[in-house]
Amino acid sequence: MAAAKPVSRWRKRSLSRRLVVVAAVWSVLALAVAGFILVSLYRTASERAFDAQLEVYAKTILSEMLPDAASTDVPRAQQTQPAIQAPKGVIEPRFSLPLSGWYWTVRSGETGRVLFASESLVGDPLSVGDMAGEDTQSAFGVGPGGEEVRIRQEKVRFGNASYIIAVAARTAGFRADLAQFTRMASLTLAVIGAGLVGAVFLQVRVGLKPLVRLQASLAAVRRGDEDAIDEDLPVEIAPLAVELNALIHSNREIVERARTHVGNLAHGLKTPLSVISNEARAAQGPLADKVSEQAAIMSTQIQHHLERARMAAQRRVIGVSCDVEPVLSRLCRAMGKIYQGRGIELEQVVPAGLRFRGEQQDLEELSGNLIDNACKWAKGRVSVTLRPLTSSGVGRELFELVVEDDGPGLSEEERREAVKRGKRLDETVPGTGLGLSIVADLAALYGGRLDLDRSKMGGLKASLVLPAI
Template sequence: MADDPAAAPAKAPLRRGVAARGSLALRLMLVSAVWSAIALAVAGLVLTELYRTDIVRGFDARLEVYQKTIAGRVAATPAGETPDPGSLGEPRFLLPLTGWYWMIRDAVSGTTVAASRSLYGELLDVPSPPPDGTPTAAFVRGPVDADLRLSVQRVTVGERRYDVVVTGNADEIRTDVAAFGRRVFVTLAVLAAGLLVASVLQVRIGLRPLERMRAALADIRAGRNTRLPSDLPSEIAPLGQELNALIETNVAVVERARGHVGNLAHALKTPLSVMLNEARAEDGPLAGKVVEQVQLMRAQVDRHLDRARVAAERRVVGAAADLGRSLEGLANVLRRAHADRAVDIVVTAPPALRARIERRDLEDVVGNLMDNACKYGRGRVRVAARGETDALAARPMVTVTVEDDGPGVPETRYAEVLGRGRRLDETVPGSGLGLAIADEIVEAYGGTMMLGRSELGGLAVAVRLPQS
């Protein structure tokens, strides 16, 4: 069909935007990823804090060992003499301002009795310890604004009372904790990556039965199967059973409708045929009028029975027609039917392209269009089928376009041609299905029919149907 703007469709298809649909798999993976990230972050903080607490406890135990050693030296020093614990086996007590200090203070006067060389003349601001001799630990600021870990204990030697103070450089604690935190971060990052991969695999494997069900439903819709498989997981097996029951009920309803349509056709056509035969056996204007009206009644009965049949068949799950096979079959039939005119019919259709329509209905619609093109054209007919994906459509569609090189139809008559109860040409014999009937069949399957100007010079009719 030509892209001429003047060739606007007589009936525009009803379109609706496809709402954005969230992915269930993505939701599950996001929830798992967010929860894993929060859990691992909390675990990392807790582990780091536990390690820090353990490091500080070990550091305090080390300071207390120095503290007890100093207390022993104080107790062994005669009264009146200055105790000198020395380096205590730690060279940093001898180096200036290393953060490793010891100090002995008179608990009564508050004067410093002795101090390590590392203090280099500086003094420490030390809180008073409990009088019961319990060691007290705290973080304090030392000389040159260094952070220190301090342990102070009151020691009683006879009538003398001393506060024994030992400090260590707190940077060692921070450095050790920071190194552990980095190792924990790397370890948890690797664990998070593994959990993410495991989550993706879990979601994909867990949702695979739903994908299998979707594929099974697609097979049913395409006519390759009639039921969902019975070996579904227990969580979705009830859903599969309900869908199978729905399909069976649908088929039963359609079969009953077909039976009613057949019974009605038999019940109406037989009396009409009797009336027509009796009227034809008589002469006179009344008999002629009866014949005329009975023929009109038969045409109306056929029309409405066809509409009822189509309405029933379109509800059959799995209705699908192979476009290439049907179009080639119609072209062969019409070439023989119009052999005297040597009509050139060219069919173009991709292989395996299928439409969501009963094969008989597709051949009725397209056969009527192709027959009209052969009768009203000058000898050239082009039939093309193509699949298309419209972002505004709810599902993929197929379009079958029939073009001829005849005189065409004026654009002002497009709506009239597709109007209900109207035929393109009542005087030309045909299949009995006018364009209005064909349009009703297409509409019953959720499709549209559009008229336009053909590139060959005549009429172009485009039939748009859901793709199977």
């Protein structure tokens, strides 16, 4: 099965960001629709108020043009043809000012000829539309000065005659009021929208705090600082903490059972093998030598595979970790004393603060094998360097332990052979041949690796990469 590809940081999804973005988009859309409706209602109300004012002027013009007809109780359609006269009263002073923006006309309903017009038109025509059989009509048009006007037309009938009274007014003030209302409404809704988004952001941050606590508690368990996750959480996520604790407990039980089985297997095999080896050594002949040889190979194989099984179980334990610096410092002091007679100078650059995601015993075995191997082959200097890997590119924290010596080193082919199980490049140096192979295998089980290369000091450079916290 192919390994899952690591997700880069910029592609990681954020639940907080998703909630805030959804709320922001919804708020913007809802407030935009509300703003559009508010402006439309204000425009409609303003037009009605404008038309109502124009209607008053039209009725005033009608009352002055037909004073006798306007005062009778007989319906206009049943009245005889009255005598009309030019409106003489002061309807609105602006109707008398040239091109003031307020205009009126009276036209014949049959011929369309202009009978009377306001002085403000100064002889220019007032462009009006066809009423298309309607008695009243309100619309926007163009005035004498090329400016936009609101025109209201009303058709009145007296007997066989009909007249069309048109009153128009400049819309500059109307448009200015509408624009101001639109700006104020937009500003108000924008402030409300920003407040809503801010409130949602705070709500999300406060609402997701228990998840942050759960993450911190789980991280503490993974580091080994706590034995179990804190279950004092809201009712919605408390069952998740309970299930995680049950999973951790079950994992630990499985590991303990695996340890017991590994120990029992080692004990059950080592005793018969020891008996066979002793009997073979006591006997003489080719058969005894062959049995002794194969028993030694079996013992080596059992040791190797039992060690791998133990480590495979160990690396799956949740909440196991240890500080790296104390372990390496202790090993360096011990190796310095062991190889003091050869005058080995052991240099170390081991910063504090790094933690190994695994058991201390395993770190001691992994690093101890490398340091011991370097001291065996070194002429006089061994260097131990520890550093974090900040740009691992694998989505998790790692650290690197580099052990170098000034010994004879290994060729490229010898470096490949050195990590093979039971392979010894020099029989004069004591050992089983399992050191580097076990380090390579166990590092792989932890998700790390062992790399061998040529050191600048002249000998071998062993780079061990392991998971960190």
